[in-house]
Amino acid sequence: MRKQCLLACVALIFAARSAPALEYIKIKRNNRVVSVTGQVVVEAQDGGVLIEDQMGVLWAIQPEESLAREKDDLPFQRFDASQIQVRLLAELPEGFRVFTTAHYLVCYNTSTPYAQWCAALYERLYRGFFTFWKNRGWVLKEPERPLIAVVFDDQESYASYADEELGPSADVIIGYYSLQSNRVMMYDLTGADGQGFGRSRASTAKHINRILSQPAAERTVATIIHEATHQLAFNCGLQIRYADNPLWLSEGLAIYFETPDLKNSRGWRRIGSVSRVRLPEFRQYLLDRPDNSLITLIADDHRFRQPSVRQRNQAYAEAWALNYFLIRRYPREFVAYLKVLSAKSPLVRDEKEQRIAEFKAAFSDDLEQLDAQFLRFIKRVK
Ligand SMILES: [Zn+2]
Incomplete structure (x- = not known):
């Protein structure tokens, strides 16, 4: 399956302005009424607005979508990790659990070893990413909130969840970073899951080896790292969500980071190897x-x-x-x-x-x- 990536931007012309008050906006989108609470990031003269909610989701709201709007003087506060976790589990289908690491919150309904393996890859990328830029003279800022990844156990459940954001493309896009939700979404591409692996250290190692020996391993690792690279870039000041980011740069950079190393026990070791694809x-x-x-x-x-x-x-x-x-x-x-x-x-x-x-x-x-x-x-x- 060919890898595709989605980094869609909304083509609107806005003028930048800051407004610290907490805003409450009711909108109608996809025939549903949705209430958005957050802070204004950018506001347009025609009534369009970009709002960041307490989960870190960005809402680009067109004037015609807006049903009601109020604000008060309460300060905007982002949810902390435990508040985010509660809301994510309420939002996702039944059966999801959360695995947390120093910088990530991985929601999964795969086996725990698979989620742990993904999380270990994320953390390894995180360290490598900051070091990579520091060595080139750019000390990036740490993300302001935990980075969220959602890992589905199969393509079908992933596609039905991603359908609202991707439409029919959900069937061909095998994982993506969403500029809107700021989350990485993907499914277990190896199909190595659900085979009765236990939770001991030995069986986890066996499980990971099994994943890396699957025919889809190369694309699995590349996709995990690729999308997580987008997410990191947009959360450490390297790139700005919904700004004009040239795709040759965003995509080329994510591919530069993604190159798997299947000889390594984690499947990915270092940044910047030649892309064999x-x-x-x-x-x-x-x-x-x-x-x-x-x-x-x-x-x-x-x-x-x-x-x-x-x-x-x-x-x-x-x-x-x-x-x-x-x-x-x-x-x-x-x-x-x-x-x-x-x-x-x-x-x-x-x-x-x-x-x-x-x-x-x-x-x-x-x-x-x-x-x-x-x-x-x-x-x-x-
Ligand atoms: Zn990409």
Whole structure:
């Protein structure tokens, strides 16, 4: 199954403004009335508003969805880990449990060893992620709340839960990070669960080995790390939810981090190995890559939204290759570029010209020359 990832943004033009009071908004969405309580992140002159609720969910509310709106002077307070846990369990189908680690809250109805294995991967990524950026001169801020992952035991229950957010795509998207809910959602891709594994240390190890020996292991590990990388990036100040984040950057970065290491007992060891999925795809694309490919990749996100799976995969492959090249050849410039993006406001769209200008300002005015250097570099990658 091909990996796809969803990072949808709402295309509205808003003006940034802060408002500390607690807001109560009643909206009608998908034929349901929903009450949202939270703080305003961004407000538009036409009445549209971006609200963060106490669970960390962002609500982009169109004026026509709003039924009633009030506010008072109570300070906005995010729920703590135990309050979040209670609400999550009430929201999810029957049978879910929660496994907590230092930074994560994993909701699962898989076996406990599978959830523990996912959580261990998350924590390992967390440490690696912060160290990676610190070594490049960027000390990121710790997330303000526990990071939430929901792990379903099978594709069917995952798809029915994800249906509201993904629609028919839920059947082909095998895991995703939701910008709206700020959660990672996925299911047990290995199907290794439900086979009567106990909870002892020995049987957990057996269980993990079993997962890693499944044919789907490579994509399982890659998906877990990929989506968790998106989540981390949006919770430590590296990226801003609902800001104009170029997809070549978001996706290429997540692929840069995801590369599994199935020889390792956890399935993932280090950041930045060559992607054995994306490198061959990019090499194939090079056979008839258009001269303006770099420009079309960075100017907007349309190549990631093509109906053709082949074209989308080419965009993902080139995104990985470009991130790989820039991180290795222009590490300081890459961090400086990310810092420019991380200062953007939510729900403000950049024009193509702006995206290209920011890219040029960070890396090179001469994109033809940079592109030639990029291709020479990738051709030498083994
Ligand atoms: Zn992605």
